[in-house]
Amino acid sequence: MNLALWIAAGLLAVVALAGGISKTFVPKEKLAEIPYAGWTEHYSAGFIKTLGILELLAAAGLILPAALDIAPVMVPVTAVCWVLLMVGAMITHFRNSEAKVMALNVIYLAVAAFVASGRF
Template identity: 75%
Template structure:
């Protein structure tokens, strides 16, 4: 169970890092041309960059507290916040035509985050 939770955390951290870097450092106009990035046209550049920063923080919060042994409860808290972020992402992607595959991808990430939150709050907690 512990190994599966670490794998889930690693995968989610990689996703969060990738999304965070692109939203934080790539221009909103360029993101809008990438498949799945059309939603950025509905929001301001500041909002998109803020989401990117939150995703970078999520990448850190999914791994670092457990590795450092400092406030490891932040791992399941971050995973629970990721669930909420993915709900928002699914709603946003549903508003755009042809985005069903991105909704399915977000649902996969949501399931991984829910598994991680459940596992680290419950049977395989760090406490």
């Protein structure tokens, strides 16, 4: 079970890292050109960068506390925060009629819920 939790947390961390890097360092105009990123047109560049920073923090929070054995309770707390972030992402993608991305968000939400329940 521990190995499955590490794999799930690692996969979520990779997703969070990729999303965080793109939202933090890629200009809003370039992000809008990516498929299923039309939602960026409705939000400010500052908001998008803030989401990116939160995703970078989530990537660290899913791995580092358990790996370093410093406040390991932060792993499930981060996973719960990721669940909330995915709920917001699903609402945003629903408003833009992006069902394929919503399905992916549901998968990420389920994996984060698995990590949260397994680590609490």
